[in-house]
Amino acid sequence: MDKIVILTGAGISAESGLGTFRDKGGIWTRYPLEDVATPEGFARNPALVHDFYNQRRAQAAQAQPNAAHEALGRLQAEYAGDVVIVTQNVDALHEAGGARGVLHMHGQLAHALCNACGHRWDAPAAMAPADPCPACGHPETRPDVVWFGEMPYHMDEIWAHLSDADLFAAIGTSGNVYPAAAFVQEAAAAGAHTVELNLAPSLTVSDFAETRLGPATEIVPRWVDAVLSGRA
Numbered sequence: 001m002d003k004i005v006i007l008t009g010a011g012i013s014a015e016s017g018l019g020t021f022r023d024k025g026g027i028w029t030r031y032p033l034e035d036v037a038t039p040e041g042f043a044r045n046p047a048l049v050h051d052f053y054n055q056r057r058a059q060a061a062q063a064q065p066n067a068a069h070e071a072l073g074r075l076q077a078e079y080a081g082d083v084v085i086v087t088q089n090v091d092a093l094h095e096a097g098g099a100r101g102v103l104h105m106h107g108q109l110a111h112a113l114c115n116a117c118g119h120r121w122d123a124p125a126a127m128a129p130a131d132p133c134p135a136c137g138h139p140e141t142r143p144d145v146v147w148f149g150e151m152p153y154h155m156d157e158i159w160a161h162l163s164d165a166d167l168f169a170a171i172g173t174s175g176n177v178y179p180a181a182a183f184v185q186e187a188a189a190a191g192a193h194t195v196e197l198n199l200a201p202s203l204t205v206s207d208f209a210e211t212r213l214g215p216a217t218e219i220v221p222r223w224v225d226a227v228l229s230g231r232a
């Protein structure tokens, strides 16, 4: 198998202490997503949105990569073929775990974006409404995170990788959000073997040829060992 495409969701960072969205006590059970994760919510109350992302940025900055992140870094380093990691997560734990070239389809907490000129820069620990853009000075600045109703990043590149994948794995995602939830069907149509690694079956579990259930820190290293030894 020479090309592996991996999709990750909040579940891979859960054991690093970062909350998931839809599990019991998840982020969307504590914050109305329409207020903090939509362009309309940002226009209505930018201070609330910045506060939400400032808190998550602070938590993510304290978090450490776990054995699942590190196993994917090892897979990229040791696998003979191409290993592409696409994440819905906005933390930087894949990179901290040794992964390279991660495609952050929902953006990154560590980046800020200027809506006026498109400039991206390293976000300060705390952003505030109308922070001036360091490039053009305009105040239309925001967290560089993709909100509901906005186009995810890197989609052309992601569809291209899926169309020539030999193995597709989804790790720690509930299959609630599209287009990510459709990646398994795209990969299967291209002839890839598909495997879901999750704590509980996702909404799209029936689209996968194989399922491995358990905490990511246990099942991901075991799966990576199987792939590297040609047993997966």
Ligand code: APR
Binding pocket: 008, 009, 010, 011, 012, 014, 015, 020, 021, 022, 023, 026, 088, 089, 106, 171, 172, 173, 174, 175, 176, 177, 197, 198, 199, 200, 201, 202, 214, 215, 216, 217
């Ligand atoms: N190990 C493996 N999987 C886990 C673990 C764990 N320790 N803990 C939770 N999970 C699984 C849950 O079973 C669930 O299927 O992770 C998944 C988390 O699902 P969600 O909370 O819906 O997160 P995610 O799928 O990443 O959400 C996708 O929705 O709100 C948007 O932009 C946000 O990127 C996010 C997108």
